[in-house]
Amino acid sequence: MFYDLRHRNINYNAPGVPSVGAARGKRKSKTLGWRRITKRGLIYVYPTDIIRPKTRADCKDGTRPCPWVSCEYNLYLDITPHHGIMLNFPNIEPHQMQESCALDVAARGQHLLSTVARLMNIDEKRIRVIEKKAMCAMKKNSKVQKLAKERGIGDNGNGDNGA
Secondary structure (H helix, E strand, C coil): CEEECCCCCCCCCCCCCCCCCCCCCCCCCEEECHHHHHHHCEEECCCCCCCCCCCHHHHCCCCCCCCCCCCCCECCEEECCCCCEEECCCCCCHHHCCCCEHHHHHHCCCCCHHHHHHHHCCCHHHHHHHHHHHHHHHHHCHHHHHHHHHHCCCCCCCCCCCC
């Protein structure tokens, strides 16, 4: 749980407290720098009665929602390139999340863009941009090209992906 030591009793979801993205009915992601985190006194208290998993096999059948927000696959927060923390869901606590692990979501197979947007708390347009960048990066990767060629997937000369 995140504790704000200075403003412990403030309910940020109370009426009269403006929220970012209120027009869409959801709260926008919020990036916090290390100095702001230190000044605000945000502390995450990890559970002491659970051993932290080391591999996917250890956490596959673990407690959900996952309490380990520092895991790179946890959907609660992200680390920005400039070493800030981006809270993907600033209006809820980690234990209130419906889905907390990206690996669990990926294990269930393909998802619609709207589902992915909801899980990451960003717009579908932004998901399309991320998808396009990832596809371009995969096309440039020689290992991915070799694997696609072996499986008969890829550009068939007329511009579409052959799927």
